[in-house]
Structures are given as structure tokens and as C-alpha cells.
Amino acid sequence: MRSTWTLVDERPWRDTVVAAQRGDRQALDALVAGWLPLVYNVVGRALDGHADVDDVVQETMLRAVHSLDSLRDPDRFRSWLVAIAVRQVRERARRREPAAAVDPGAAAAADFAELAVLRLELDGQRREVAEAVPWLDAEDRELLSLWWLEVAGELTRGELAAAAGITRGHAAVRVQRVKGRLETARGIVRALDGTCQDLARTTADWDGRADSVWRKRIARHVRGCARCGDRREPHVPAERLLAGLALVPVSAALTVSLAASGVLGGAGKASAAAASATWTAKAVAAVTKPAVAVTAGATFVAGGAYVVTQQPEPPPQRVVVTPTAQSTARPGPTPRTSKSPTPTKSSPRADRTAPPHGAYGTVVDTADRAPDPDAPPGPLPRRGDKGVTLTGFTGMTHRGETVTLTGTGYVRIRWQVVPQARAGGLVMPTWTGLKGRLFHVASGGGHRMDDRQPGDAEGDTWMTDPVNGPTVLPEGAQQMWQNEYVWIDGTVTLHQNERGADYNLYVQPSSWQAVTDDVRTREGVVRYGLVRDTGTDKAPVPQYLTRSTPADPATVAQHSRPGPPSAR
Incomplete structure (x- = not known):
């Protein structure tokens, strides 16, 4: 059994942007709701789920709402919004006090890799990629957050370059570098999951937090260790693992915070309570639900009416199993030809x-x-x-x-x-x-x-x-x-x-x-x-x-x- 509802009239998103610029409150709510998962994923991966993620996302959406009139080309709304998110990530890094950068308690929130693994039920090498992200430097995570969405089909290469403030040619070079560093980080994750006694001795005094010093030490060990450097299963490139992957659902706390701030359901504080009550009754369920609903949220982002399909009792999430050396799976049965009639040499071509x-x-x-x-x-x-x-x-x-x-x-x-x-x-x-x-x-x-x-x-x-x-x-x-x-x-x-x-x-x-x-x-x-x-x-x-x-x-x-x- 399924039900369908829309946050906005069934019209192209370009028209929705124009309507929002003209003061249509329903259109503005639909823009924020539809694009929120994308912004949340950009910021979340760039900051690796730091406790500041919700604040940066909220600031991004506030700035977008307040400066929407300055957008001259509605067709560029997505790249314009993602560029704002990237600028807010960088601004947050610039204004953060040095002490906060080294304060272990500063990142009290669950990291984004853990959220991706839990909410999307990632397994195998997909899980490995998600858990490798914290081992990257902040600059690399920022670009990876954009490239991840490009591979998943949510951004184009042109939008990635525009958001990063670089040319397409430079973007191609930087993406290749980040992919190489991501592969090194995947090797670290794989090694830490292993049983190498030499690595255990090397990391005896490690506090379990990913940082550049330990990244270099563990990567150096992996390169020189026959056990840690030995892949026991066929290696799948990251872009193949990420293709088609759903967006990580937005936290309900952030959604309620946006409604209460007046970004949704009315700009003034007087309407904040009503906004939280009316908007979140529909939208919180949509943007915080994994898989189908979140993909539907991305559907609006990609250029169509925002439509959410809800399943009261969804089927179990199927886990994509990556091949292993011990795998005993066999090819499935070839379908009967009666299911798909095909032409034969004797078929009259005319x-x-x-x-x-x-x-x-x-x-x-x-x-x-x-x-x-x-x-x-x-x-x-x-x-x-x-x-x-x-x-x-x-x-x-x-x-x-x-x-x-x-x-x-x-x-x-x-x-x-x-x-x-x-x-x-x-x-x-x-x-x-x-x-x-x-x-x-x-x-x-x-x-x-x-x-x-x-x-x-x-x-x-x-x-x-x-x-x-x-x-x-x-x-x-x-x-x-x-x-x-x-x-x-x-x-x-x-x-x-x-x-x-x-x-x-x-x-x-x-x-x-x-x-x-x-x-x-x-x-x-x-x-x-x-x-x-x-x-x-x-x-x-x-x-x-x-x-x-x-x-x-x-x-x-x-x-x-x-x-x-x-x-x-």
C-alpha cells in the first residue's frame, strides 16, 4: 500500500524558484524542503558530522532564503545553493578558534560516516568508503562531498567546479587526487579491521581518532606490510560503489530547528510555532526517511515536482553484497525467452x-x-x-x-x-x-x-x-x-x-x-x-x-x- 503527497503544485522547479522570489511562501517552503537533503549531505561530509553541521546547514538555508532575490538565473539555483554551502563550510573553518580544532569534545556529534552506515545500511566496500572519509583532510573532504554527489547523480561536473570555485579542468585534476587519497584511507580502514599484530603494536597508544599524524603512520605500515596490503577480495572503485546511492536522511532535530527558526512556514518568529507544527507534520517525515523518500527529495532537487512516496510497511532494505574470495554465489537463471520475444532471422524485417x-x-x-x-x-x-x-x-x-x-x-x-x-x-x-x-x-x-x-x-x-x-x-x-x-x-x-x-x-x-x-x-x-x-x-x-x-x-x-x- 502506498500513498503520495506533494509539497508544491506539480510544476517545474524553475517555476517554483521564480514563485519563491515573488513571495510565494509555499514555493519557498518547497525549495527549502526539497534541497535540504542535498545541502545536509554536502556539509555533513565536508565536516564529517561535526557538531557544527546543523548550524552550518541552517546558516546556509537562511542565507539562501534571504538572498534569493539576488539569483538572476533560476536555472542555476542548485549550483548557487551548493556554492553557498561550501562558502559556509569555509567560513566556519576560518572563524573557529584554534582551541576548538584540537578539542576532543568539539566533535561530540556522531560522525557522518557512522550516520551513512546506519541510516543507509551500508555494508562491505560501501561501508569501507564511508568509514575512510574521516581520514581525509578538511580540504579533501570538502571536494569529496561534492564528488560523492556527482557520482551519485545529484550534481554535474560543472556544478561541482562552480561550487568549489575552480575550473572544470582543475576540478578533474583535484578529483583524481582526492580519489587517490581516498584509496589510501580505504587501505587504512581495511587494515584496522584486520588481525595484523605488527599494526596492533604500532597503534598501541592510538586514541582511536583519525588525524593526519596517524594517517601517515598507518599508511606507511600498510604499504610495507604484506598482510595489511593484501586485498582478500576484488577491489571495487569508489565511483562504482557510490553510483545511485541515496542521500543520507536529514536529522529530525535539524528539520524542526529550521521550522522553528522561521526558514519554513513563515519568516517571522510569531509564526515559528505554527510552522513547526504544520510543516514538520509532513516534511520531517519526508526528509528524515531513508531510501525512497530521500531519493524523492532529491528528485525535486534534480528538476521536477517534489513528490514523496511513503510505504507504511516498506520491504527490507536489500544490501548490495560485494564479491569476496569465499563467495559461492552463482549466476541467476536466464529468463525464459517467452518473457522477451526477440526477432529471428526468419522474421520479416518489413x-x-x-x-x-x-x-x-x-x-x-x-x-x-x-x-x-x-x-x-x-x-x-x-x-x-x-x-x-x-x-x-x-x-x-x-x-x-x-x-x-x-x-x-x-x-x-x-x-x-x-x-x-x-x-x-x-x-x-x-x-x-x-x-x-x-x-x-x-x-x-x-x-x-x-x-x-x-x-x-x-x-x-x-x-x-x-x-x-x-x-x-x-x-x-x-x-x-x-x-x-x-x-x-x-x-x-x-x-x-x-x-x-x-x-x-x-x-x-x-x-x-x-x-x-x-x-x-x-x-x-x-x-x-x-x-x-x-x-x-x-x-x-x-x-x-x-x-x-x-x-x-x-x-x-x-x-x-x-x-x-x-x-x-
């Missing part, structure tokens, strides 16, 4: 390329080739973008979960294939109940899922695992990219049909500009993206699409004939 009179779109029923990684894509045609509402699971990690898209605009589907948990045959997601039009307009995210992982062994891709083997697509299915973009004018439901290989889908409203920025970004990734949209009614439609609503969504044919658009 029947598959000549749609009936009045039909729209071009159905692609064969796998396409990967484009030249160094060739920038052509321009993306601009279509209408009035805003899209998502109802259901914006983070689909289990079979049977669905999300319904309603409205007119762009939507991103972010893929996460998890062969470490279960490889084998992959049953593709399907689109059902289409009313109106749906086009497959672009592919991005910097790589196709069959691209080779940078720095990994030959043949190691995002869809393979050294222990479990590869994830295999149905014959004729297009290879998905990390980010797949569609444009909807109407309504349609996307189904997660996981029955063999393990995969997750993260769905967010997007925009023409966001899609364009994604597919044309080359730095730090494998390849440029791909523009598929022709700008006409003959643009490609997604595979596995139907206007019907079958009892088993996995039976939707690969070659779909959606027919002419119907009135909504």
Missing part, C-alpha cells in the same frame, strides 16, 4: 520497420553499436517541459516495484547493475499503460554498461563480476547506459522486473539543459553520451513499451507497437 498508418515513433529492435568515445554528440532537440510528477518508487531495487510518470518533460533513469549480488540473465524493465507519447531521447552518464572499467583488467565491465560472472541481456535488447533519458507527454508506468540478474533503477525528473550537459560531458568518464532524439514524432520509443496493462509486466514484447498517441 513488419518490424513499417508501423501501421498513424503510428508514431521508431521502434529499435536490435542492439546498437557504441559510438566513438571521443566524438561529441549532436545537439539535443528541445521539447516541451512543463514538469513531470513521479508516483511510486523513485528508487526501484526489488521486483514488482513501479513508478508512474505523469506530465510533460524529461526524465532520467539511472542504471545500477549488481553482478556482485547476482549475475546471469537480466529481465528488462518494461513500460505499460502509456497514454500520450514517450520517446527515448538520449543516453549518458559517461559510459555504456558494457564499457570496460578504467584501470581494470581486460573484459571487466560494469556488468561483470570476477566471482559471479557477467550479466547478460536478452537477444536484441539495446545496451543500456548509466543514464537513460526519456521524454514523456502523458502518463506511463515503469516496472522493475528483476527475475534473474540483480539491478536497480533510480528515476528522477530532468530537464533539457541537464540532459545536454550530461551527454556532452567528457572529463573523467569513458565516453561522451548519445543523442537519439530526431525532434520529430518519428524519434525512437523505448523497447518494451505498450499501451496495455498486462497482468505480468515482464511479458511486454521487446518490439513494441505503441500506436498513435491517444488523448490524455
Whole structure:
């Protein structure tokens, strides 16, 4: 059983920014609520959960509210807000007394790594990455807080650079350095979890707090120790572990504090009590809830109406298991071909390329080739973008979960294939109940899922695992990219049909500009993206699409004939 509610009218977030600038209190509340998880994660990781985190977040939101009129371009609200958060982190470091920097009691709050592990139920190498963050210097943690959100799909590289106050080229260099230092810190975390007696003697007088002195000592030991330097499981790069990871939920205390301060529900102190009572009754539950609700909060941030899906009794959180040397997992069963009919050599090609009179779109029923990684894509045609509402699971990690898209605009589907948990045959997601039009307009995210992982062994891709083997697509299915973009004018439901290989889908409203920025970004990734949209009614439609609503969504044919658009 699920219920849906919105904090603001179903309209594009750009309109919400403009409305807030004009004094619309409901729009301003929606902006603060929608963007609060992102700011909280930027500040929390930059300060590693220091007791000052809530104060810095609150100051950031106050400054944003009070200076909103100075924002000339509403399309840059996200980068503008993140830049304010970074400046507040730096200002806090400058004004903090030297004694506070060395006072063990100053950081009384639980560190952000612990919050991430507990609230997101991180395990394996994801937990290792989170626990490595405190070993980084403050400057590195600041950049890592931005890069972490870039990899998770919440920021673009351009927004990362703008927030850090550096060029994109310099950002690429600094990110590579931070990744290297993060790997060193991961080695420290791994070693401290081990049983090396030499390391135990080295750290006999260590007080358990991460600092630069002990980082150097332990890292030096790890480099020279055969036991601590030996990885007993295949090493997964940090960016692969962080992709698609939900934001850490905002603490209820901070949310109530924001309401009581007048940032939410009314600017004056006279309305603070009412704000705390009315706003927190809805928003506290939303921004403090992990996984689905928090991802929905990020959905508004990414460029669509803020819609929260609540589950009174959510299914258990599935833990993504990283491969180990002792793993005995086997690939899941390959799905039956009856679930995904594919063309055969005897199929009449004319029947598959000549749609009936009045039909729209071009159905692609064969796998396409990967484009030249160094060739920038052509321009993306601009279509209408009035805003899209998502109802259901914006983070689909289990079979049977669905999300319904309603409205007119762009939507991103972010893929996460998890062969470490279960490889084998992959049953593709399907689109059902289409009313109106749906086009497959672009592919991005910097790589196709069959691209080779940078720095990994030959043949190691995002869809393979050294222990479990590869994830295999149905014959004729297009290879998905990390980010797949569609444009909807109407309504349609996307189904997660996981029955063999393990995969997750993260769905967010997007925009023409966001899609364009994604597919044309080359730095730090494998390849440029791909523009598929022709700008006409003959643009490609997604595979596995139907206007019907079958009892088993996995039976939707690969070659779909959606027919002419119907009135909504």
C-alpha cells in the first residue's frame, strides 16, 4: 500500500524558484524542503558530522532564503545553493578558534560516516568508503562531498567546479587526487579491521581518532606490510560503489530547528510555532526517511515536482553484497525467452520497420553499436517541459516495484547493475499503460554498461563480476547506459522486473539543459553520451513499451507497437 503527497503544485522547479522570489511562501517552503537533503549531505561530509553541521546547514538555508532575490538565473539555483554551502563550510573553518580544532569534545556529534552506515545500511566496500572519509583532510573532504554527489547523480561536473570555485579542468585534476587519497584511507580502514599484530603494536597508544599524524603512520605500515596490503577480495572503485546511492536522511532535530527558526512556514518568529507544527507534520517525515523518500527529495532537487512516496510497511532494505574470495554465489537463471520475444532471422524485417498508418515513433529492435568515445554528440532537440510528477518508487531495487510518470518533460533513469549480488540473465524493465507519447531521447552518464572499467583488467565491465560472472541481456535488447533519458507527454508506468540478474533503477525528473550537459560531458568518464532524439514524432520509443496493462509486466514484447498517441 502506498500513498503520495506533494509539497508544491506539480510544476517545474524553475517555476517554483521564480514563485519563491515573488513571495510565494509555499514555493519557498518547497525549495527549502526539497534541497535540504542535498545541502545536509554536502556539509555533513565536508565536516564529517561535526557538531557544527546543523548550524552550518541552517546558516546556509537562511542565507539562501534571504538572498534569493539576488539569483538572476533560476536555472542555476542548485549550483548557487551548493556554492553557498561550501562558502559556509569555509567560513566556519576560518572563524573557529584554534582551541576548538584540537578539542576532543568539539566533535561530540556522531560522525557522518557512522550516520551513512546506519541510516543507509551500508555494508562491505560501501561501508569501507564511508568509514575512510574521516581520514581525509578538511580540504579533501570538502571536494569529496561534492564528488560523492556527482557520482551519485545529484550534481554535474560543472556544478561541482562552480561550487568549489575552480575550473572544470582543475576540478578533474583535484578529483583524481582526492580519489587517490581516498584509496589510501580505504587501505587504512581495511587494515584496522584486520588481525595484523605488527599494526596492533604500532597503534598501541592510538586514541582511536583519525588525524593526519596517524594517517601517515598507518599508511606507511600498510604499504610495507604484506598482510595489511593484501586485498582478500576484488577491489571495487569508489565511483562504482557510490553510483545511485541515496542521500543520507536529514536529522529530525535539524528539520524542526529550521521550522522553528522561521526558514519554513513563515519568516517571522510569531509564526515559528505554527510552522513547526504544520510543516514538520509532513516534511520531517519526508526528509528524515531513508531510501525512497530521500531519493524523492532529491528528485525535486534534480528538476521536477517534489513528490514523496511513503510505504507504511516498506520491504527490507536489500544490501548490495560485494564479491569476496569465499563467495559461492552463482549466476541467476536466464529468463525464459517467452518473457522477451526477440526477432529471428526468419522474421520479416518489413513488419518490424513499417508501423501501421498513424503510428508514431521508431521502434529499435536490435542492439546498437557504441559510438566513438571521443566524438561529441549532436545537439539535443528541445521539447516541451512543463514538469513531470513521479508516483511510486523513485528508487526501484526489488521486483514488482513501479513508478508512474505523469506530465510533460524529461526524465532520467539511472542504471545500477549488481553482478556482485547476482549475475546471469537480466529481465528488462518494461513500460505499460502509456497514454500520450514517450520517446527515448538520449543516453549518458559517461559510459555504456558494457564499457570496460578504467584501470581494470581486460573484459571487466560494469556488468561483470570476477566471482559471479557477467550479466547478460536478452537477444536484441539495446545496451543500456548509466543514464537513460526519456521524454514523456502523458502518463506511463515503469516496472522493475528483476527475475534473474540483480539491478536497480533510480528515476528522477530532468530537464533539457541537464540532459545536454550530461551527454556532452567528457572529463573523467569513458565516453561522451548519445543523442537519439530526431525532434520529430518519428524519434525512437523505448523497447518494451505498450499501451496495455498486462497482468505480468515482464511479458511486454521487446518490439513494441505503441500506436498513435491517444488523448490524455
